[in-house]
Amino acid sequence: MPRPRADALRNRERIVSAAREMFVEFGPEVPLDEIARRAGVGNATLYRHFPDRQSLVREVVVYVMSRTTEQAERASADEADPFCALRRFVHAAADERIGALCPMLSGDFDADHPDLHAGRERLDGAVLGLVARAQSAGRMREDVAVGDLMVALSQLTRPLPGTGCLNMDRFVHRHLQLFLDGLEAPARSELPGAAATLEDLRSTA
Incomplete structure (x- = not known):
């Protein structure tokens, strides 16, 4: 399989980092669109990396x-x-x-x-x-x-x-x-x- 592009890897890291912060602050049920917003990516980008x-x-x-x-x-x-x-x-x-x-x-x-x-x-x-x-x-x-x-x-x-x-x-x-x-x-x-x-x-x- 082709290696992920550098920008895709950066987006994934930003999503995971933002999710960790928000899970700590608000618990694991925090809306995913709020996580995407904090990570600075669109909802589609989040779901492309994490479908659920x-x-x-x-x-x-x-x-x-x-x-x-x-x-x-x-x-x-x-x-x-x-x-x-x-x-x-x-x-x-x-x-x-x-x-x-x-x-x-x-x-x-x-x-x-x-x-x-x-x-x-x-x-x-x-x-x-x-x-x-x-x-x-x-x-x-x-x-x-x-x-x-x-x-x-x-x-x-x-x-x-x-x-x-x-x-x-x-x-x-x-x-x-x-x-x-x-x-x-x-x-x-x-x-x-x-x-x-x-x-x-x-x-x-």
């Missing part, structure tokens, strides 16, 4: 997962201290609005699509690596697992209903830092219950 809402939502989810994975890999490569790498990743993932994905992953969303499966596997592996290195170095408490990290990250970065997310931004990194302080070893308390694994998260989805 589900295909656009899927592309946004894959896009956010890919960018978040890159942040995890970059932090791991750049930071000598494994807990500093984990801390850097968590704050970077917050800036990617990873918590805003949660409302999109419901209804008739195809969570088993091959693109999503591949993106999820890559992200899971990158985050598992960060946590494993931090715990092996004695820098992160042993009674938590990746699921605990992802639950807190998703909840703390998910826009609250009825609030303007831009007004809440100033609290996100502050509260994430409080959470991260609680992950450092040595542990200052005993946690109730068992550590949450990625398998636990999948079983409750």
